Amino acid sequence: MNALEINDLCKSYAGFALDHLNLVLPQGCIMGLIGENGAGKSTTIKLILDMIRKDSGTIRIFGKNNTDNLKLLKEDIGVVMDEVGLPECLTAKQVGSVMRHTFRSWDDTGYLRLIKRFALPDNKPFKDFSRGMKMKLGIAIAMSHGSKLLLLDEATSGLDPVIRDEVIEIFNDFTRDETHSILISSHIVSDLEKLCDYVAFIHKGKLLLCDEKDRLLAQYGILRCTSEQLKSLAPKTVKYKKENPYGAEALVLRDNAPSGMDISPVSIEELFVFMVKGGAAV
Amino acid sequence: MKGLLLKDLYMIKQYCKSYILIAAIFIAVSLSGNDNMFFVFYPVILCGIIPVNLIGYDERSRWIQYSAALPYTAAQIVSAKYLIGLFTQIAMLSVTGTAAIVKMGMTGGIRINDFIILMLMMLIVSTVTSSLTLPFIFKLGVEKGRIAYYFMIGFIFAASFSAGKIFEEDLHAKFEINTVLAILCIIGIGIYILSWYLSVEFYKKREL
Numbered sequence: 001m002n003a004l005e006i007n008d009l010c011k012s013y014a015g016f017a018l019d020h021l022n023l024v025l026p027q028g029c030i031m032g033l034i035g036e037n038g039a040g041k042s043t044t045i046k047l048i049l050d051m052i053r054k055d056s057g058t059i060r061i062f063g064k065n066n067t068d069n070l071k072l073l074k075e076d077i078g079v080v081m082d083e084v085g086l087p088e089c090l091t092a093k094q095v096g097s098v099m100r101h102t103f104r105s106w107d108d109t110g111y112l113r114l115i116k117r118f119a120l121p122d123n124k125p126f127k128d129f130s131r132g133m134k135m136k137l138g139i140a141i142a143m144s145h146g147s148k149l150l151l152l153d154e155a156t157s158g159l160d161p162v163i164r165d166e167v168i169e170i171f172n173d174f175t176r177d178e179t180h181s182i183l184i185s186s187h188i189v190s191d192l193e194k195l196c197d198y199v200a201f202i203h204k205g206k207l208l209l210c211d212e213k214d215r216l217l218a219q220y221g222i223l224r225c226t227s228e229q230l231k232s233l234a235p236k237t238v239k240y241k242k243e244n245p246y247g248a249e250a251l252v253l254r255d256n257a258p259s260g261m262d263i264s265p266v267s268i269e270e271l272f273v274f275m276v277k278g279g280a281a282v
Numbered sequence: 283m284k285g286l287l288l289k290d291l292y293m294i295k296q297y298c299k300s301y302i303l304i305a306a307i308f309i310a311v312s313l314s315g316n317d318n319m320f321f322v323f324y325p326v327i328l329c330g331i332i333p334v335n336l337i338g339y340d341e342r343s344r345w346i347q348y349s350a351a352l353p354y355t356a357a358q359i360v361s362a363k364y365l366i367g368l369f370t371q372i373a374m375l376s377v378t379g380t381a382a383i384v385k386m387g388m389t390g391g392i393r394i395n396d397f398i399i400l401m402l403m404m405l406i407v408s409t410v411t412s413s414l415t416l417p418f419i420f421k422l423g424v425e426k427g428r429i430a431y432y433f434m435i436g437f438i439f440a441a442s443f444s445a446g447k448i449f450e451e452d453l454h455a456k457f458e459i460n461t462v463l464a465i466l467c468i469i470g471i472g473i474y475i476l477s478w479y480l481s482v483e484f485y486k487k488r489e490l
Contacts (some may be wrong), residue, residue, distance in 0.1 A: 053487075074352060081348060085345050086343065087343050088343050089292065090289070098285045098289045102285035102354070103352075276371075
């Protein structure tokens with residue numbers, strides 16, 4: 001069963017439209033939703049949670065329509081928003097008490113363990129937390145009620161590199177259980193590259209691609225050559241190119257390129273930048 | 283819904299300490315010789331605005347968005363604010379009610395009938411105040427909702443004043459105070475239930 005299925009999802013605002021978005025997140029996998037600010041990542045997550053109403057399309061969570069008994073579905077969904085959204089005067093301890101009366105499967109011991117692991121103060125009000133501390137508290141809540149699906153909107157932004165690494169490790173542990181899945185949005189692509197099984201590129205409300213990360217990395221490469229060499233390649237081999245007086249750089253399909261050419265591995269970040277600048281769906 | 287109520291109680295404990303001070307000042311002024319019972323009961327009316335203030339804090343902290351990701355229905359989120367408003371009003375009413383009895387004792391004897399009428403009137407006035415406010419707040423948010431509320435209150439006061447002028451003599455002639463009070467209670471409960479229903483419907487449709 002898929003943790004999440006989005007079909008032809010559309011939502012329009014003045015000056016922005018999410019245009020026929022299609023995504024499938026299998027159970028046990030992590031999908032990175034990659035896009036610049038304003039690309040539609042948060043809108044997608046809000047639509048999944050029915051915080052805003054879709055214009056058309058369907059969203060299924062664990063095979064169920066997201067508007068049918070969403071209250072029950074939310075028991076299984078851990079959410080960390082871009083702004084965590086906890087009341088400013090509450091302490092981590094008080095937040096724990098509130099959540100104990102919110103989630104049926106609230107795990108007090110697990111929550112306290114994460115609070116300790118993240119070195120969060122028990123009795124300091126939330127408003128005095130740094131952005132990183134706020135994110136960590138949001139993550140601790142999301143992971144303390146037996147969630148099967150985590151929806152993380154820029155959840156790693158604001159964290160220092162050491163904690164970010166630790167959080168990524170926690171997310172990886174989480175998906176060792178085959179019934180657990182994560183949809184994580186970020187514009188820090190390096191985090192997602194370490195973490196994700198699938199990546200989805202979203203640009204100006206349109207899905208550029210959605211595929212397995214390893215398949216993409218095996219499929220594409222970067223060719224650095226002269227303009228003449230580039231011209232000799234079949235057009236279907238070159239997905240995007242940049243030329244300057246000193247040479248050319250192109251995103252190419254490895255299988256279509258002639259043997260003997262020096263094709264470097266591409267990173268997800270480079271792939272994303274090429275795709276956005278090229279403006280073409282693969 | 284327990285979690286929502288607990289969260290609001292924590293917030294009241296933090297942000298609404300000033301209400302206790304205001305109540306103490308008003309009660310002290312009343313007991314120290316002012317004959318106007320308004321001073322005793324004003325804090326109850328003031329408590330009617332607590333849910334609005336709590337929603338304001340929720341909007342600022344973005345709890346409004348976060349709570350939509352938690353396993354609560356729109357009806358539960360709305361009901362928590364109505365209940366917390368009612369709890370605080372009844373709690374304040376019991377404090378000021380005690381002060382009113384003391385004042386009655388000091389100024390010529392306790393009149394139970396008058397006391398009950400006063401208590402009920404205050405509860406009706408304070409719940410109606412928040413009942414008129416909350417649907418606007420749940421539909422438009424605190425900032426826009428307050429503006430709409432002021433227009434609404436202005437209209438109601440103008441309408442009540444005009445109606446009072448027109449029907450003043452007839453009302454005195456035809457109704458006893460207990461009958462008027464019973465009618466007001468029914469109207470108050472009706473407004474409260476209608477307000478709750480509208481707030482739930484508005485909140486369901488609101489985009490967060």
